[in-house]
Amino acid sequence: MTKKIHKRDATASKKSIVQHAITLFSTRGYAGTSMDELSKACGLNKAMIFYYFKNKKGLYEAVMEEILQEIYKAITQKISSSKSAEVQLETFIKTYGSFACSHPYLPALLLKELSDSGAVLPEQLFTSMRKLFALFSDILKRGEDEGVFQKSMPMVLYFMVIGSLNLIVTTKPLRQKAANLDDIALETCSECEIEDISHYVTSNILAILKGA
Amino acid sequence: MTKKIHKRDATASKKSIVQHAITLFSTRGYAGTSMDELSKACGLNKAMIFYYFKNKKGLYEAVMEEILQEIYKAITQKISSSKSAEVQLETFIKTYGSFACSHPYLPALLLKELSDSGAVLPEQLFTSMRKLFALFSDILKRGEDEGVFQKSMPMVLYFMVIGSLNLIVTTKPLRQKAANLDDIALETCSECEIEDISHYVTSNILAILKGA
DNA sequence: CTTTTAATTAACTGGTTAGTTAATTGTATA
DNA sequence: TATACAATTAACTAACCAGTTAATTAAAAG
CATH class of the missing domain: 1.10.357.10 (Tetracycline Repressor, domain 2)
Known part of the structure; x- marks a missing residue:
């Protein structure tokens, strides 16, 4: 069980960010979506978004x-x-x-x-x-x-x-x-x-x- | 010539705001359009936008x-x-x-x-x-x-x-x-x-x- | 058990945002 | 010419923005 149980799950965090970003970008648009709001929706620290996707544009492209x-x-x-x-x-x-x-x-x-x-x-x-x-x-x-x-x-x-x-x-x-x-x-x-x-x-x- | 020549022309100002707003809203979207930028594009003071259209939403509706x-x-x-x-x-x-x-x-x-x-x-x-x-x-x-x-x-x-x-x-x-x-x-x-x-x-x- | 490395966080920054306010300008009218 | 009013402005605010930093935690590797 080296993979599943730990609270720290990079792929899960990344996936969560993308999923919530899909919702926000699709309803509010690119400019209308705030990274602060997104991080709160995910329950993750805002810095995680930039850690995984470099910047807002990078996240949008991933989405x-x-x-x-x-x-x-x-x-x-x-x-x-x-x-x-x-x-x-x-x-x-x-x-x-x-x-x-x-x-x-x-x-x-x-x-x-x-x-x-x-x-x-x-x-x-x-x-x-x-x-x-x-x-x-x-x-x-x-x-x-x-x-x-x-x-x-x-x-x-x-x-x-x-x-x-x-x-x-x-x-x-x-x-x-x-x-x-x-x-x-x-x-x-x-x-x-x-x-x-x-x-x-x-x-x-x-x-x-x-x-x- | 009570109407045409004075520098202060309310309808012209209003029209200018709407015209430049059309360009900005259509290229950058609602959230992506800044009222500061718009006022500079018109060569008018930003407060004029709110004077004539109350707020950003009001301007968008007019557009x-x-x-x-x-x-x-x-x-x-x-x-x-x-x-x-x-x-x-x-x-x-x-x-x-x-x-x-x-x-x-x-x-x-x-x-x-x-x-x-x-x-x-x-x-x-x-x-x-x-x-x-x-x-x-x-x-x-x-x-x-x-x-x-x-x-x-x-x-x-x-x-x-x-x-x-x-x-x-x-x-x-x-x-x-x-x-x-x-x-x-x-x-x-x-x-x-x-x-x-x-x-x-x-x-x-x-x-x-x-x-x- | 210790070291290394990856994941996560709080706190911060400098710039931008929509919107406000109070003062000022110009113009028409009395 | 004085007055009243509409048009315009500079300067301000408080919230929000994307993005950074350095420290901290947890897990994997040795």
Whole structure:
């Protein structure tokens, strides 16, 4: 028992910092997150953050890297190369949707990062984000090569997919509020399940790719 | 000449604060924007900000209200009620796209606001955002009533439209950077014109609404 | 048991933050 | 020209910020 029982557990402390940082960065944003507050949330001394992550930016990068790897893994695990391009596309969209819904910090962090023009985004983060798009783009290309998809603009379709799914997740409280104010009758999908939305997005994208 | 020439111009000062605040809030975010920095950018004393807008939040609300009214006006001016639902939809999307492109603070501010779950969004802002969606939703409904559009989920389609257009604008520098690194061949639309993208989004949404 | 090393802490720093206050300036009006 | 009022300012505050330091604790290694 050289590992588990001691109160001092470096990996546990590090993990705790990242987990609480995910919550804070996703709700308050980078500038709005205080390292004092974070350390209190973790029950650790503030100096620990700088001991493990050098500075606030280093922690933020670790957080982003973590969540980008999570979603990338979640999707690649579900997509087996044997499947048809059509099924792969469906899997991509539905996996992204349900993951985003059960891990709402993902849409929040992603939209915040992408709203910044991200021009100062560190190389490694940039690469991770591009990998996710490459996955999507490859599916479209494969379908095109096989003759089942029309020629398309993958970047735009990708943004239509993740844009809509991310916004659906982040605006959930807003849309419920809108539904309660019934001065104007608006269908805000406040009661919709994420599965229904992912399915709708999927059939829309397929309708586009199958052509008129 | 009782009005124009004096150095003290309340409305000019107020306008200057809002304009510079738009730039700062859209690039640095709410928490990342300093009132000291803003006042220096305007060449005015910091106390002027609080004199005219009470506090930082009040200024932020004024900024958001301003840009939401701008885009709402831009769209409603172009949409005349005589046109068909199909043309109105096209006008909505293309006007939004070109406005977002020529006023990139709009996508930045909107995505930032919407990534926050916006649960604390003040009533009036909430209303302004809903008005824009109501415009879009009404067009779909009209088309549906006239039998030219299929039944749809307007909220999801709206997010597909503004999600993709906003992201295309905010990620422009990112996508150009991606194009320069040619280790992976990825079509990132780095050279695309906004007109082509708006047109592509329009035909996609129409393909969805016209049905298979 | 002792030494070494890694994990953790309290206390501090210098700079920045939003917001306040009281005095001052300029302008329109009586 | 005096007065009243709106616009503007310098100087201030108290809280908060990211980040540092040097000392302390606990566990692993010898």
